[in-house]
Each structure stands twice: as C-alpha cells, then as structure tokens.
Amino acid sequence: MKRIGIIALTLASLNAYAQSDSQPTFKKIQLGVSFSPDMNYRTLTAEDNVQFIKDIRNENEVPVFGYTTGLDAVFNFTEMFSIQTGIHYSMKGFQNVWDDAFYPIQPNDPNIPAAWKSIDKFHYLDIPVRANITVGKRKVRFIGSLGLVVNVYMASEQVLLIKERDGDISKNVTKEPYDYEKVNLSPTVSAGVAYRINDLMTLRAEPTFSYGVLKTTNTPVTAYLWNAGLKVSYLFGLW
Numbered sequence: 001m002k003r004i005g006i007i008a009l010t011l012a013s014l015n016a017y018a019q020s021d022s023q024p025t026f027k028k029i030q031l032g033v034s035f036s037p038d039m040n041y042r043t044l045t046a047e048d049n050v051q052f053i054k055d056i057r058n059e060n061e062v063p064v065f066g067y068t069t070g071l072d073a074v075f076n077f078t079e080m081f082s083i084q085t086g087i088h089y090s091m092k093g094f095q096n097v098w099d100d101a102f103y104p105i106q107p108n109d110p111n112i113p114a115a116w117k118s119i120d121k122f123h124y125l126d127i128p129v130r131a132n133i134t135v136g137k138r139k140v141r142f143i144g145s146l147g148l149v150v151n152v153y154m155a156s157e158q159v160l161l162i163k164e165r166d167g168d169i170s171k172n173v174t175k176e177p178y179d180y181e182k183v184n185l186s187p188t189v190s191a192g193v194a195y196r197i198n199d200l201m202t203l204r205a206e207p208t209f210s211y212g213v214l215k216t217t218n219t220p221v222t223a224y225l226w227n228a229g230l231k232v233s234y235l236f237g238l239w
Contacts, residue, residue, distance in 0.1 A: 081133060128150075140194070
C-alpha cells in the first residue's frame with residue numbers, strides 16, 4: 001500500500017508539472033509591428049469675426065480615411081499591467097465633399113469641369129506611451145489602454161481632384177501654404193482583445209481613439225485633428 005501511495009503521489013506531481021508547463025510563459029519584453037486603418041477628421045474653432053468661415057467649412061468638409069503603422073515595444077511588469085511605446089507613421093486629415101459650383105456661362109460647356117473636391121493630408125511621426133491592463137487567464141484576453149501620443153509634424157499637402165464631364169478625374173497635389181505647429185499631443189484610449197498564439201507570439205485587435213489637444217495653426221480659424229481606427233498588432237516575446 002505504501003508503494004502504491006508513492007506511485008500515485010509521483011504521478012500527480014508529474015501531471016501538475018505538465019499542466020503548469022503547458023501554460024503560456026510570461027514574457028517581460030515584447031517587440032512587434034502594428035497597422036491601423038483610421039477614420040480621420042478635425043474639430044474647428046474660430047474667432048468671432050470669422051465664425052462664418054467655420055460654418056461654411058463644417059457644411060462642406062467630411063472625414064477621410066488614413067492609417068497609422070509602425071513598430072511597438074511592450075514592457076510587461078506583471079501579467080496584468082504593462083507599458084507600451086513605439087514609433088509610428090500616421091496620415092491624418094479631412095476632405096471636401098464633391099462641389100459642382102463652377103457657375104459656367106454655358107452650363108453644358110464641355111470645357112468646364114463637372115465637379116471638384118480637395119483632400120488635406122497631414123503626415124506625422126507618432127511616439128505613443130500607453131498603460132495597458134490585461135484581464136483573463138486564457139489565450140483570449142481583454143486588453144484596455146490609456147495613454148498619450150506625441151505627434152511630430154513631418155509634412156502636409158492638399159490634393160485637388162477635378163472631375164471632367166466625360167467622367168475622367170485628374171489630380172493635382174500642392175504643398176500646404178500654412179505654417180503648421182511642429183508638435184501636437186493626443187490623449188488616446190483603446191479596448192480590445194489579445195490572443196496568445198503560444199509562449200512567444202501574441203495578436204491584438206483594439207479599436208482606438210486619439211484626439212489632438214493642440215491647435216494645428218496659429219490662425220483665426222484652426223483645426224484640432226482626431227482619428228478613430230482598429231489597431232491590429234503582432235508581438236513577439238524576447239525575454
């Protein structure tokens with residue numbers, strides 16, 4: 001009976017070791033890449049004497065699609081809490097609706113374009129710092145984050161699209177004439193899921209929202225850029 005007890009205890013210990021060994025191993029440092037298709041727009045503010053310009057723009061401008069992509073680094077202090085940073089490129093902006101206000105003398109003149117629209121694009125180098133909370137013990141876990149993104153202005157341009165009466169569309173790209181602020185700050189929030197493929201690899205999908213709290217230009221009418229997207233990340237554990 002004593003031998004049977006020893007054998008049973010040994011088997012139970014091996015089974016417990018096998019079960020614990022099969023659990024995902026905690027990695028303190030993860031590196032990866034991410035991509036987020038974004039819906040981009042702006043909030044306008046205006047001085048009292050030019051409120052009408054703000055109103056006209058709000059009637060004629062709409063969101064535009066952009067994206068954010070780059071490298072990520074995650075520092076896991078516990079299974080639940082981590083700090084995340086990285087370096088990203090982002091394209092933000094807004095656009096006009098199609099406008100046929102050419103007012104030709106001859107409405108059917110084939111030399112007069114049918115409509116036009118413009119797209120304002122802003123290119124930024126983003127440096128995010130986020131605090132992540134991860135909840136759950138299984139492979140699929142909930143993850144939420146709160147942080148701040150430093151937006152470093154790189155360049156901007158305005159894309160003018162001209163629609164001809166035969167349906168052809170031409171494009172003209174010009175450099176923006178305004179002196180845009182070189183740095184912006186964007187509080188950001190996200191919530192989604194993290195899937196642990198194995199001990200080393202993790203996939204994340206997180207709806208995100210960021211809002212620039214600093215104005216883009218020091219002008220009577222100025223914009224505050226914001227974007228909402230779905231960030232998909234692949235992370236690889238190093239240590």
